[in-house]
Amino acid sequence: MIEIGLNHYLVLSTILFAIGLVGVMKRKNLLMLFFATEILLNSVNISFAAISHYYGDLTGQMFAFFVIAIAASEVAVGLGLLIVWHKRYNNIDLDFMTRMKG
């Protein structure tokens, strides 16, 4: 219990991932949906860093860096698209988007 091993981090990562999944399925507002995806990415980052530490291998940290880079570009493009959508329809609800076919 006192000694923190890889499993501790992996369990934590799982819990956070599950929380993120709940958020993805529950949220209606697209911005809140983005928040939930950030949680998913972060939980994966934790497990990457933990594996990297416990196997003495830097690859996990490298992957975490690339995940952060992807998250940053996701924000830039995603927010840009959202702004376009919001300017056109004054609404960023997910249900509204699925209704507007074509």
Add this chain to the structure above:
Amino acid sequence: METAYLIETIIKIVVILLVFSALAGLGTYFERKILAFMQRRLGPMYVGPFGLLQVAADGVKLFTKEDIIPTNVVGRIFKLAPVITAATAFMASAAIPFLPSFELFGYKVNPIVSDINIGILYILGVMGVGLYGPLLGGMASANKFSLISAARGAAVFISYEVVTGLSILAPIMMVGSLSLIDFNNYQAENGWIIWSQPVAFILFWIAAFAETGRTPFHLIANDHEIIDGFGTEYSGMRWGLFFIGEYANMFFISFVIPLIFLGGFGDGSVMGALALLGKMAFFFFFFLWTRAAWPDVRPDQLMWLCWKVLMPIAVINIVITGLVMM
């Protein structure tokens, strides 16, 4: 051993908290006095000799004033925001070597809470987090002026974080370390970094004004167009925490600039330590000096300056430094 280390760290943290809070209070006194002298006034004169106890009077007033929380604000965030501003200013100072290490009753004291080997990145990160004070305070306030201020705060902090990071990258390339103690030792051997990186120094200095929100870039809480920005709805000690955070930030930046560019505390002698305090005093004085002398820029000019002038210069500086080092 571990207990001794723990006790030492706690003592250091308490000392830093107390010293920086006291400095923040004194900073307001110095600011009022110096601005007054520059405008042919006297400044605070009545409370205590030369108005020195004005700081205490202000403190008493802030502590005892009613803490108003308007009806429509998002309560918890509204209460949290000032704490963030003050806390990040203190947190960032954990990685700063304020003075050279000295012997006290036969015990070697390093006046730095934690010499982490990513010191500068940590400082940049925590200063970046400092943006949440104005941002959340402004967004939670249910006030259009506060919201404008929050938007400006987000824009200014993100933009100038880029300039700070890029301008500091060239010195980091030269030193080859992110620890401020390594910076100091490098400069003790090879001369001050300002002589080899004057452009980076000026860029960092300009960005420091934006990060602390001081006068030429005093747009986040611009009194004459957005009332007091994020501070509009605050009163009492919560507003006081914003204030302490701002002044602690100023002192903190005034320590960081000499440590990175102006030789720090040199070889660790008493003269070096005094010189560091002197340099710190000059940079703090310069914050007040510009406030008396210069007008504010417009928000769009601020962004223009950041993205079209300072950032290209910083990038060119890095490229040239890299070429020279090769």
Add this chain to the structure above:
Amino acid sequence: MKIEEQFNNRNVSDNGYFMVDIADYPTTPWGKFKRVVKRTFRGELFVGLWVVMREMIRFDIHTVQYPEEKMPIGPRYRAVHKMKRLWESDTERCIGCGLCEKICISNCIRMETKIDENSRKEVSEYSINLGRCIFCGYCAEVCPELAITHGGEYENASEQREHFVLYEDMLTPLDKMKAGTQKEFEGFGAITPHEDERVKKTPLAY
């Protein structure tokens, strides 16, 4: 920059004014860039720094530390009203003519008069609402007897405004009058020195 029209002659000497020569604002990006470079390297910012530094070093403080030091005020300073007494008889100068009440543009003077036992007009009530008074000075100017004047007491802080409106408070106190310390209004229409010698006696038979 072309000046559209010269000022008409407003009797101001020529040497006091000079035209500020403002260059046209640049419209092209290149022009704007040049302006920035020029402003950056011409050192205007440092001129500003030097000016405030010079003032600080010179230490030429203009502050008046008010409760201890006070600015001298002019004799015609228009602050809270004073009612004066006659030098000869120590009675009030006010004859109850009501001119001040009539002329008061902010309607703050109220007076009630009656005929007293000597068949003389006597002022029974007189008040000035200082909350409304704009200190224009018309009442003092119109008073034929120099009875109401403006005093120099500008520190009117009190628990309530009503503390200033009473006739008794504005009237020169008797002991002060006895001591001969009533200050005369020195402005326009004031009593000049040696007034008595300069006034010719009206013949009794007139």
Add this chain to the structure above:
Amino acid sequence: MFEAIAFYLFAFLTIAMFYITVTTSQALYALTALAAGMIFISAFFFILGADFLGAVQIVVYSGAVMALYAFGMMFFDTTREVQEKKGNQYLVVGLATISAVLAVLIFSAPIISDNITALYPVGTHGNTQEVGMVLFTKYLVPFEVAAVMLLVAMIAGIVLAGKKMDESLTLMTEEEIKDMRAEKMRPKDLK
């Protein structure tokens, strides 16, 4: 001992923060909790010896990404309450299944890969230097691809968001704004 205390403390804080993020109906709480959670996660990186990653986490996530989201929130006018989807029974079942599968996988993963060997062993240099060395030798191509991706994302963001930014709503009259809105709301791709 300290490590265990730090781990459990930050684990609790992170889970609490992210839980608030996904459950609260107050958008500002979600934002604040998420930003706080990001900072707490960087604590794990510091505990694990990945100092550089931790600093990058603070700078990039808390300093930039979350601030951008805050900016977006102001832009989209969702600074306050957000609406929720209607409850879905299938959702809960699916979620529970996924969680269970994940948990099993995660507990079995270290057992399966016990005999793994480090490809890039952690050396004796500081974390920053090592990260730099690996990043600029083995991972140079992915690094540059990531850089190009960020550049593309930045340009895309500017192009998408910057459209019609020069149209000032404050300088228009009410009728003009109304006309503009009507123009936008009209379904364009109907023939």
